[in-house]
Amino acid sequence: MASESPDREHAVAFTLNGEAVRARVPARMHLGDLLRGTFGLTGVHLGCEHGVCGACTILVDGRAVRACLMLGVQADGATVETVEGLTESGRIGDLQDAFHARNALQCGYCTPGMLVTAAELLADETAAASREEIRAVISGNYCRCTGYHAIVDAIATTAEARRNRRETAE
Amino acid sequence: MKAPDFAYVRPASLDAALALLAEHGEDAVPLAGGQSLVTALNMRLASPRLLVDLNAIPDLAGVSEAGGQEGGQEGGFVRIGAMTRHRDVGTASVVRERLPLLAAAMPHIAHPAIRNRGTIGGSVALADPATEWPACCLAAGATIVARGCHGERRIAAEDFFLGLYATALEPGEIVTAVEFPVPGPDAVWGFEELSRRHGDYALVGLAATGRRAGGRLTDLRLAFFGVADRPVLARAAAAAVEAGDVAGAQAALAGEIDPPDDPATKAATRRHLARVLLGRVAGRLREDAAPIGTVRGGGLDGV
Secondary structure, three states, X not given: OHHHOOEOEEEEEEEEOOEEEEEEEEOOOEHHHHHHHHOOOOOOOOOOOOOOOOOOEXXXXXXXXXXXXXEHHHHOOOEEEOHHHHHHOOOOHHHHHHHHXXXXXXXXXXXXXXXXXXXXXXXXXXXXXXXXXXXXXXOOOOOOOOOHHHHHHHHHHHHHHHHHHHHHHO | OOOOOOEEEOOOOHHHHHHHHHHHHHHEEEXXXXXXXXXXXXXXXXXXXXXXXXXXXXXXXXXXXXXXOOOOOOOXXXXXXOOOEHHHHHHOHHHHHHOHHHHHXXXXXXXXXXXXXXXXHHHHHXXXXXXXXHHHHHHHOOEEEEEEOOEEEEEEHHHXXXXXXXXXXXXXXXXXXXXXXXXXOOEEEEEEEEOOOOOOOOOEEEEEEEEEEOOEEEEEEEEEEXXXXXXXXXXXXXXXXXXXXXXXXXXXXXXXXXXXXXXXXOHHHHHHHHHHHHHHHHHHHHHOOOOHHHOOOOOOOOO
């Protein structure tokens, strides 16, 4: 592991949206900038860069994290998924359709983070995903258009549809 | 904003991490979950020369029960590794069964993406006075386990939090675990927090533990947070609640907390909110708090 000795730049290798990737990254560069600048994944939106706004939220090893609060070098060995990967895999197609149908997109700046945050909640089949729980979960994502009601509607609609599909399948 | 220039190293053992911290002295800072430290770097509020990342050190994360007899009898404790993520603390079955106070506090810590990454050890070592884990440590009588080049130290929570971002940690020491005594079957607890937006830092919060035998509350510990430069045990208020005088406890609280006055929230507002939380928690502890064994997955605050 190259990062076992102190250095200002490190080689990293990780799985990004299903593909093995490598890069050299300055220690001071956060993961959001690495994903945008080196890999062109501009769906990772950077807003506040101190963990408050949620626009940069991605999945690391299946869990939602702030790309601005993780260093790029820390992605070494991890599995990273951005909104692009989630989109291409079709895993959140129903959620994206619901955002469109419920007018939950608005300016779109917060949308990738909203989708990733909601994707983690919806992937947990044990979560109730009640409107109350959805509100608590997306309280960590700012929408400057204040589209919250529509966003809650879209996530709740998707949660209910998935629940119905699961029950039908049983 | 972007972080200043620094070097980074990810040692594969605790001894290697401690050696690096000893070698580089004040130039080096340990990196746990990074949910406060990377923020400080991005905002240029911190400019260390070297970050020593603790994320690759085996056995620094995880929750286990040890000591005492099985079934949560006295003398046992729950050991939570320093690198255990907030979410994993709150969802661990042993925490939900033995330490429901922590399970109730966890959803109040920031937001899911922060809880997925931030760690209990990092939170305790940072000692932000508006955060949940330090107050829970104080209320529950936890012990902070620290390691340095010269060995391990165990520090009671009451002796650990010394002021604003100030702890009893010596230079070069890191928190390796937090140990919580397992409450007995007659234990009760309460947790309340008020913030502007769910997940924001607390305007005022209260973590409480105690015992209830024969309808009487004893050993009550009321740890307020967000009201001073560190979590505060309100001893006189606790004594009044034990004596059945909640109004007296609320009056006594005025002499025990000295909240900060800031442009957004006046000290008088925080005092008032602290009294409100005390009333809520004390009322429930006295009247309808279930014994600790029966609050799995829920409790006063819900989980």
